[in-house]
Amino acid sequence: MSNFSIVSPLFRKAQILFFGILLVSLPAFSQSSAYKVLLEGLYDKDFPTVKAEQITNLSNYQILDTREKEEFEVSHLRGATWVGYETFDLKACESLDKNKPVLVYCTVGARSQDIGKQLQSAGFKWVYNLYGGIIQWANSSKPLEAEGQPTDKVHTYSPTWGIWLKRGEKVN
Missing domain, CATH: 1.20.5 (Single alpha-helices involved in coiled-coils or other helix-helix interfaces)
Known part of the structure; x- marks a missing residue:
C-alpha cells in the first residue's frame, strides 16, 4: 500500500x-x-496522386489549373495553364503531349480529379492529381505566382476550405 x-x-x-x-x-x-x-x-483510390514534396521539378509536367479563372488569377503554380472546370473543354488540351506527364490541380483536388479522368479517357497516359491541391502546395512552402511574380496569396474557393490553409494569404 x-x-x-x-x-x-x-x-x-x-x-x-x-x-x-x-x-x-x-x-x-x-x-x-x-x-x-x-x-x-x-479521392478515388484508383486515380494517381502526387504530393508536393515529391515534385522537385515542375517542368517534368504539363500543368493544368482546373479552377475558375478568378482563382487562377490570384495565384497558380509556375508554368500552369488555366483550363477551368465549369467551362472545361478537351479542345484546350489538344496541344498537349499525351505521352508526357500531366499534373492537374485545383483547391483541394476534387475538381482536378474530374478533369484528370476526362484526360485519361481522351488517351493521356500519365495524369496525376496534386494531392491536397493548391492549399497543400502552399502549406508545403512551394512557390506560387501571379502575373509572373511570386505571391503568397491563395484563393481558397470558400471560407470553409480556407481553414486548411496554414501558409499564405487567404483570398475567397
Whole structure:
C-alpha cells in the first residue's frame, strides 16, 4: 500500500503532463488528421496522386489549373495553364503531349480529379492529381505566382476550405 501512495502522485503528475501536452497539440494534430480524412473521402483510390514534396521539378509536367479563372488569377503554380472546370473543354488540351506527364490541380483536388479522368479517357497516359491541391502546395512552402511574380496569396474557393490553409494569404 505504501508503494501505491508513492507512485500515485508521480503517476498523476505524469498523467497531467501527458494530457496537457496532448491538449496543447490537439488542434494541429486533429486538423492534419481531419484534412487527410477529408482528402481520402474526396479521392478515388484508383486515380494517381502526387504530393508536393515529391515534385522537385515542375517542368517534368504539363500543368493544368482546373479552377475558375478568378482563382487562377490570384495565384497558380509556375508554368500552369488555366483550363477551368465549369467551362472545361478537351479542345484546350489538344496541344498537349499525351505521352508526357500531366499534373492537374485545383483547391483541394476534387475538381482536378474530374478533369484528370476526362484526360485519361481522351488517351493521356500519365495524369496525376496534386494531392491536397493548391492549399497543400502552399502549406508545403512551394512557390506560387501571379502575373509572373511570386505571391503568397491563395484563393481558397470558400471560407470553409480556407481553414486548411496554414501558409499564405487567404483570398475567397
